[in-house]
Amino acid sequence: MSESLTGMAPTDRVPVEVAVGVLVERDAQGREGRFLLTSRPEGKVYAGYWEFPGGKLEAGETVEQALRRELQEELGITIGAAHPWQELVMDYPHARVRLHFCKVFDWQGEFQMREQQTMAWQALPVEVRPVLPGTIPVLDWFAYERSHTGPTHQA
Numbered sequence: 001m002s003e004s005l006t007g008m009a010p011t012d013r014v015p016v017e018v019a020v021g022v023l024v025e026r027d028a029q030g031r032e033g034r035f036l037l038t039s040r041p042e043g044k045v046y047a048g049y050w051e052f053p054g055g056k057l058e059a060g061e062t063v064e065q066a067l068r069r070e071l072q073e074e075l076g077i078t079i080g081a082a083h084p085w086q087e088l089v090m091d092y093p094h095a096r097v098r099l100h101f102c103k104v105f106d107w108q109g110e111f112q113m114r115e116q117q118t119m120a121w122q123a124l125p126v127e128v129r130p131v132l133p134g135t136i137p138v139l140d141w142f143a144y145e146r147s148h149t150g151p152t153h154q155a
């Protein structure tokens with residue numbers, strides 16, 4: 001919506017807080033490997049785009065609580081500790097969101113696609129496409145951590 005209709009510049013919008021889980025496999029030496037992406041379900045904005053699983057905080061929830069609930073609801077897994085990693089504010093036409101990315105190394109339970117989404121364990125460069133705009137910076141952070149050069153995903 002344009003500024004004249006809302007009376008607010010895009011950057012004045014109060015961000016919606018979103019907890020995002022970056023599930024990462026680790027080997028016996030603790031080295032990080034593949035990470036989990038899920039596709040956004042039909043009926044949501046950006047349906048079919050690949051992202052890290054998560055969702056909006058409900059009233060009174062911490063990021064970790066919201067993440068635990070969302071991953072239970074969406075994927076049927078129970079996560080262990082959520083390690084705060086990065087934060088990012090994204091301005092979309094539909095919303096301004098503050099994404100709280102947490103790494104998760106431990107979880108229990110079988111993965112169930114409870115929202116008819118699809119999941120894929122990925123490495124760099126990511127093979128699934130398209131990826132959500134808010135996912136691209138995360139791939140850059142992984143590239144930095146892993147000394148990966150070249151593209152991180154397909155345009």
Ligand SMILES: Nc1nc2c([nH]c(=O)n2[C@@H]2O[C@H](COP(=O)(O)OP(=O)(O)OP(=O)(O)O)[C@@H](O)[C@H]2O)c(=O)[nH]1
Pocket residue numbers: 018019020044046051052053054055056057090092095097099132133134135
């Ligand atoms: N889950 C998730 N959301 C992201 C990522 N990157 C990103 O920009 N977003 C944005 O953050 C917001 C999360 O909302 P959502 O629709 O997934 O959350 P939700 O499950 O609580 O939605 P609901 O309102 O349908 O219940 C969306 O605007 C989405 O576009 C990401 O990597 N993971």
